[in-house]
Amino acid sequence: MFTRKRLTVALGATLLAGSLGFFSFRNDDRFFEIARNLDIYATLFKELNLYYVDELNPNRMVKNSIDAMLKSLDPYTNFFAEDEIEDYMTMTTGRYNGIGALIGSRQGRSIVMMIYEGTPAEKSGLQIGDEIIKVDGVDIKTRRELDSDKLLRGQTNTAVKLTVKRFGAKDPIDLNVTRDVVKMTNVPYYGMITNEVGYIDLKDFTGTASREVRNAFVELKGKGMKKLVLDVRENPGGLLNMAIDIANIWLPRESEIVTTKGKVTEWNKTYTALNPPLDLEIPIVVLTNSRSASAAEIVSGVIQDYDRGVLVGQLTYGKGLVQTTRELSYNTKLKITTAKYYIPSGRCIQAIDYSHRNPDGSVGKIPDSLKTAFKTKAGRPVYDGGGVTPDVPVEASTPAPIAISLTNKGLIFDYAIKYRHDHPTIKPAREFRLTDAEYQDFISWLKDKEYDYTTQVEKELGTLEASAKKEKSFDQIQDQLKALRTKLSHSKDVDLVTFKGELKTLLEQEIVGHYYLQKGMKEASFATDPEVKAALDLFKDMNRYQAILKGKP
Known part of the structure; x- marks a missing residue:
């Protein structure tokens, strides 16, 4: 006997199969194959729904099948179900309604890992390291099916009561937080590294990225900036128009920025700089690494192609693909790869060929033998098919095994919680340093902690x-x-001494973050950041800087 739910799904599948029948009369073999396979899918789904031994969840079944299909294409073609649209909007706009805290899961506990400046979380007195145990009086361990971070989201101006365990506190603490629009900034930090060198940390390309970079640049020039470090390390990319507008800040109006080419020729387009530049002369160093991708590679690659600045760091990720969002039925969306992009030298930096997979389903990088040489405006050779190669390579630092273990086990984080409890205040972020006695206290604190590693x-x-x-x-x-x-065979005691400098740096940056949040962590990193140091060294030798841009390093 059919339940109403089963009858509805079965009928819907039958109607879908029938409605696709008109494709059968098309002469186009491709349309016939599409219709045939959709008919097979619909009838298969109907049979599963009618006869499978257990009750099925239609939404989950279809979502899983769509995800599996798209996985065979590339990692950037994604389907967003109706209940994921809020996540999609957060990804593209950087905005969501919530409290402004990053919640992580550790051993089944919901821990506040970071608090964003100016958000309800910071204003409420919530602290990094707090364990959230209840939301509006409900023990979150009873809501394991939900992401604890999503439990904290809600409409603007609605209140949520958090019950938290705090290190050193005898009893749980109740905090009332009023939700608001939380804006994840594209530029979490900008400031002066030295009296004349400014620094802009660009971490995303959502809809306000260009305005944030422009505002930061203007403010830094007002503070006496004569040279700029633009940091796009760890930047996964985002909106294409934001990359175009940001490159335009340092390039003349009507400069070609990027060209897109795909299957739909009507969508192929060359994008040029539309606005008056803010500065055509200031020396620029762009910091890149292996996780600088997409829009971050457009900005860094365009600056390199026009010889407008010097790239310092590591080879970028190599994502030369463009995605377009298409509206689907029932408030769902498809983000689909529609084109490749080409920067002014003519190169496409896409490193992986997803259209030709190996027999095992894996994909490989484009071999060097198939890469083509192009030239920058000044005639310097650059290559396609493998990301953007920096002008001044800096070897990526490799953490010591003990550092990786202590970080992954959360022991660096946990000690910072203890340190903040024991020290109500510390020096400013750039000045804070652990004393040898405090580092020894950390070693003593580790004595009963479990961690191990293999060199x-x-x-x-x-x-x-x-x-x-x-x-x-x-x-x-x-x-x-x-x-x-x-x-x-390694000895933990020996490694704690051997890698003291590296471990102290990790501790100092983590501790500073618990007092001064993201901005503090960034300022604390300047003294030991190898790419920042390489940029400053280059700015001290402007003859070398100019020689690199002329292809004569």
Whole structure:
């Protein structure tokens, strides 16, 4: 006997299959294949719904099937169901209704990992490290099916009562927070690194990115900025028009910025700078790394193509694809890759060919042999198909295994919570340093904490042992391998001394963040940031800077 729910879904599937029948009369084989496979899908779904032993969730089933289909294309073509539209809007606008705190899950606990400046969370007195145990009196452990961060979202001007456990507090604390529109800034920090070098940290490309960068630039020039460091490291990209407008800040009006080319030729377009520039002369260093992608690569690549500035850091991600959002039925959306983009030199920096997959489904990077050389405005050689290569390479720092372990276990974070409890105030972010005695206190605090790690040499020794066993030579060398393992075996106590400088830096930046939030963490990093130091060194040698732009480094 059919339930009403089953009858409705079955009828809907049948109608869908029938409504697609008109495609069968088209001569176009492609349309026939589309109609045929949609008919198969609809009838399959109907049969599953009618006869599968357990009750099915139609929404989840279809969403999973769509996601699996899109996964075979590229990572950037995505479907957004109706209940995900708020996340989509947050992604494109940087705005949402909530309290302005980043909530993370640790051992089943909901912990405040970061608080954003000027938000309801900061105004309410919520602190980094607080564990949220109740929302409006409801124990969140009973709502495990929901993301704890989403529980804190809601309409503007609505109140939410949070019950939190705080380090050092005897009893839980109740905090009343009034939700508001939270704007995730594209420029979380800008300021002067030295008396004449300004710094703009560009972390996203939502709809206000251009205005934020312009405002920051104008303010820094008012403070005496003579040289600029633009940081697009860790920037995943975003809106194409924001990349165009930001590049326009330092390039003349009508300069070609980017060209898009795709299947729909009517959508192919060359975008030019539309606005008067703010500055055509100021020396610029752009910081990049392997996670600078898409719009971040457009800005850095365009500045390089016009020889407008010097790129410092690591090779960028290599995403030369453009996405367009299409409206679907029932308030759903499809973000679909529709084109590749080409920057003024003519190169496309897309590093991976998703259209040609290996037999196992994997995709590979474009080999160097297939890359083409292009030239910047001054004639410097640049290449397509592999991201944007910096003019001044800086080797990416590799954290020590003990640093990775302490960070992943949350022990750096936890010690910062303790430190803030023990020290009501600290020096300004740029001046704060842990004393040797305080670092020793950290070592003592670690004594009863569980953490372990494997060094790279230990991993390679394990690989050698496995190979020896496979090749039947282990018995002959096992004594030597055992002796080598004993000699190389790491000691936590030794590593805490050997990597003291690196660990102190991690601790200092984390501690500063608990007092001064994101801006403080950024200022605390300047003294040890290798790319920032390389930029400052380059600005001290302007002859070298100019030589790089002329192709004569």
